[in-house]
Amino acid sequence: MLIAEELFLLLRRDDGKPESATAQRGYGLAAAVVTDLVVAERVTLSDDKDPRLSVLVPGPVGHPALDAAMARLEQKDGKKLSSLVTDGKVAVEHEIAAALRLAGVIDVEEKRALGLVPEKYPVRDPEPERRVRERLRTVLMGGTPTPADASLLSILQGLGVAPKVLESEKGALGRRELKKRIEEVSTDVVAGEAVAKAVAAMNTAILTAVVVPVVVSGSS
Numbered sequence: 001m002l003i004a005e006e007l008f009l010l011l012r013r014d015d016g017k018p019e020s021a022t023a024q025r026g027y028g029l030a031a032a033v034v035t036d037l038v039v040a041e042r043v044t045l046s047d048d049k050d051p052r053l054s055v056l057v058p059g060p061v062g063h064p065a066l067d068a069a070m071a072r073l074e075q076k077d078g079k080k081l082s083s084l085v086t087d088g089k090v091a092v093e094h095e096i097a098a099a100l101r102l103a104g105v106i107d108v109e110e111k112r113a114l115g116l117v118p119e120k121y122p123v124r125d126p127e128p129e130r131r132v133r134e135r136l137r138t139v140l141m142g143g144t145p146t147p148a149d150a151s152l153l154s155i156l157q158g159l160g161v162a163p164k165v166l167e168s169e170k171g172a173l174g175r176r177e178l179k180k181r182i183e184e185v186s187t188d189v190v191a192g193e194a195v196a197k198a199v200a201a202m203n204t205a206i207l208t209a210v211v212v213p214v215v216v217s218g219s220s
Contacts, residue, residue: 001128003039003148004032004065007155008096008121009105009129010165016109016120019165027209028155029091030084031202033069035151037061038198043073045194050080050208051201065095081201082208097121137169140181150189150199153182158206 007028011019018025034053037043042061045051055077060067072089084090100106100121105128109120123129136152139145145153156162162182163175170178186199 001132002032002036002063002065002096002099003151004029004036004092004096005100005105006128006132006148007032007152008093008100009123009132010152010156011161012121012123014123014126016106016122019161024159024161026088026091026093027085027206028159029093029096030069030087031155031158031206032151033066033090033092034073034081034084035147035195035198035202036066037070037073038194039147040066041194042066042070045081045197045201047197048080050082050205051197052078052080053084054078063099065092065099068092068095081205085202085205086209133166133169136166137171139185140166140170140173140178145185145189147189147195147199150185151202154186154199154203155206157182158203 011025011028013019034043038045040061042055042057044054044056046054053073053076055074058070058074061070069090069092072087073084076084076087097106097108097119101108105123105125106121107124109122132152135146135149139149139153153162156165157179163170163178166178173181186203189196189199
């Protein structure tokens with residue numbers, strides 16, 4: 001599964017309702033999609049504090065969600081990561097849901113009441129998410145993270161939902177201990193330089209996207 005597909009499942013309850021606010025969920029999915037494309041060596045990030053994304057290989061990737069995101073990123077080549085994670089056309093939530101539905105993992109309940117009742121994505125097969133959560137539990141208890149594990153934990157921390165989403169997986173870790181462990185994971189991940197850089201950048205990029213608008217609004 002894509003990192004973005006795994007995050008999609010983590011950010012929704014089994015009844016298909018979201019665990020987090022719409023905007024923040026979108027930021028996380030966009031960050032996960034960018035990481036998937038870094039792993040696929042289709043894009044890369046600069047060494048800046050707020051990295052700029054560069055397209056390495058344009059064109060379709062072979063997965064509908066990544067294809068849609070790639071088409072958008074080709075238009076945004078050179079943009080800062082913090083601006084890309086707020087771009088709904090990079091988050092491609094509907095394409096991710098469609099792929100999971102096709103794989104038999106979720107169902108899709110269409111919008112109702114003229115759109116006032118949003119789409120829901122109830123889980124049909126809980127096994128894929130169960131495997132993801134078991135991996136994350138192992139990592140939080142001291143196991144060696146994969147790039148996907150490190151990415152998921154970093155994004156959840158950036159969104160501020162790690163303690164809630166990982167309530168069972170974190171064991172006895174308190175909020176501060178969980179944050180510290182996730183920070184350790186983001187530096188300990190065994191991956192190529194480009195992927196490790198992407199994992200390290202995601203938390204900061206999401207925090208920037210979430211916090212800066214709030215600060216600006218509060219000071220205006």
